[in-house]
Amino acid sequence: MPIIKNYQSIIDEFTKNSSKIKFISHLAAKSLAISNTSDDYNKHNVLFLDSSFNPPHKGHISIIENAINHYQKKVCSGSPNLNTIVLSLSVNNADKIHPKPESFDKRLQMIDLLSKDLYKINGENVSVLICLTKLAKFTDKYEELKKYLSLPDSGDDIVVKSLKKLQEADRLNLAFLLGFDTLIRIFDSKYYKPKTIDESLNEFIQGSELVCLARDNGNDDILSQEAYIESIKSGEIDGVPKHWASRIVILNPIKDENSKFLTTVSSSEIRNSLGRYYGNEGKNEDIDEFLSKRTIPSIKDCILKNKYYDN
């Protein structure tokens, strides 16, 4: 199992060089070798979750698990479908200016922990890749990813190599995993001016699928988020062509009280609580219990041991 050794030097090297996307770690699905030789007509799903991971939390895991379940249900043959999860750390953000760029190495350390956890649970049929990107907009991330997967092998790892072969055989389904708040931002014309939404997004939408998890954002309830597709279909969303509705899946994550709670989890809530805790006002909070509900044990331990988010 490859281990990322020096997070800071990986970030430094990436920020200095000219590449816009870089795969830095892989955990290969145990059944990868069999799938490469089988005559399987199911497409291979690349589940691309792009995030600031500041820090990674159970809401991120919830999107991934819901997307895996969604694609599992669509499998034609009896054999389980192979998927690749890509955890993409974006060092530039379309909206946020990061006050502490040095913290990328810490986030990468936590993403590494997340990737191992995801692999432990799903590793039979799921590979996990970590990548870094400098591109903020999804249209650019998509274009660069397609370009990268079309390049000839340049000493890539086993998972990226297999993705390149599948891309060549037109057997890849690129799925971008999002929360509902991000879907709304993708369709905001302010990111694309003077171009129109249609001009800017058409290639991205036609070449990928947007798998979106409804999220408790304090504004729209989950049912109205599910109904969003209908609004696109009937042409009610300004600038968004009706036929794009077929490229978007909105998943309702709520199955029980815990999954309902997970729709409310966010990195900012975690950062704010840790800030209060390290300052005086939060001393009475049970921070261990708070973090256990919102992130995985290895990330919780890493945050508390290293006093991350102590401003």
Ligand SMILES: Nc1ncnc2c1ncn2[C@@H]1O[C@H](COP(=O)(O)OP(=O)(O)OP(=O)(O)O)[C@@H](O)[C@H]1O
């Ligand atoms: N609890 C959640 N349920 C569904 N989607 C989520 C959840 N948390 C994050 N996401 C989605 O995951 C993607 C990456 O999330 P991001 O890094 O912005 O996390 P965040 O918790 O919203 O961060 P922050 O609070 O710092 O804004 C986004 O598309 C976001 O909508």
Ligand SMILES: NC(=O)c1ccc[n+]([C@@H]2O[C@H](COP(=O)(O)O)[C@@H](O)[C@H]2O)c1
């Ligand atoms: N129009 C767009 O493509 C668009 C809009 C908002 C956020 N993003 C990206 O989504 C990712 C997650 O963003 P947040 O951490 O702000 O939720 C980041 O990579 C950010 O740059 C893209």
